[in-house]
Amino acid sequence: MKDSNRTVRWGILGTARIAEKISIAIHQAENAELTCIASRDATRAADWAEKHHVKRSVASYDALIHDPDIDAVYIPLPPALHGEWTVRAARAGKHVLCEKPLALNVNQAREMRRVCLENEVQLMDGVMWYHHPRAHEMLELIRSDALGEHRRITSAFTFNWDTVPEGDLRLQRDLGGGSLGDLGWYCIGVALWAFNELPTKVFGTARPYNDVDYNFSGIMWFSKDRIASFDCGFDVNMRKWFELAGTKASLICDDFTRPWENTKPAYEVKDSQGNRTRHETANPLQETCMINHFCDIIRSGRLEQQWPDLGINTQRVLNALDYSARTETVVNLADFFPK
């Protein structure tokens, strides 16, 4: 239903750490309300509601998705639960903002998209940086001929654990852990976003730990002699950059997943003589940009299919890379979960 002033009422499934950032974003967003938090534990839900200024709390995810006063749910559960709760929420008529990685595999991600479409609700993954004005400016530059012909995207997303947190969902295979889904999702995403197509083949190699990948390095081959490569992992200091190298110049963003300083998001263009031009952009919080965008979609009544499509394509490449690393083979995308 189209109503440009309508307040979008949000519910959150699980008292996840990342949900704290999203609660701030919902409070900041225009015409949005944080209506309910659900936890498996009633006390945890009530405490979280008080701390983060949520109107109500409930002690089951099921109760939240069947609440008639909720329009949209944010799902920051472990990846292994994304599929099940997205499908359930969509069947209950809720729009779904689901954390990354979207699912455990491509078939599950496709089912999530299918059920959301069938129930006429939006599905989007929780990658925030796509929605920031800096991303829009960079994409305009990429679509111009400023860089010449595109050849390479190189990216990295890492952080270092001094002490390995054995209980963290990132290290549990049954919860959908691993650095590729946690961090590599962004590196795959930036390549698909910039090149606007799927790679033809991929290769990956990983350091295993607990039957998940503790770190991962990947290569993706695209049409027109373009290559993307990346590394991600839990064993190197915080890095979150990409470089898109063209025949004339490079676009460099040192902190694409989240600006080092929220107040100064920037990117650089560097030419063959080493001249660097720094571009600073508007500086809203990227999570607020994402929530505002999601609410706009709901209010407009026009679902945006590019978001589940991008999520599924990212999932497709991710699973192909994972399979490549496990089998030490180059994987052709066409053979792997064909369209």
Ligand SMILES: NC(=O)c1ccc[n+]([C@@H]2O[C@H](COP(=O)([O-])OP(=O)(O)OC[C@H]3O[C@@H](n4cnc5c(N)ncnc54)[C@H](OP(=O)(O)O)[C@@H]3O)[C@@H](O)[C@H]2O)c1
């Ligand atoms: N977009 C981003 O910038 C960003 C950043 C960080 C993380 N993430 C993603 O957000 C998701 C959550 O990450 P996080 O680090 O915030 O997680 P977390 O703090 O470990 O929270 C996960 C929540 O899921 C619920 N849960 C339900 N079943 C669970 C189980 N079997 N084991 C553990 N927790 C369970 C718990 O809530 P209750 O106990 O209250 O029910 C828990 O608080 C992941 O998919 C991650 O990749 C995204």
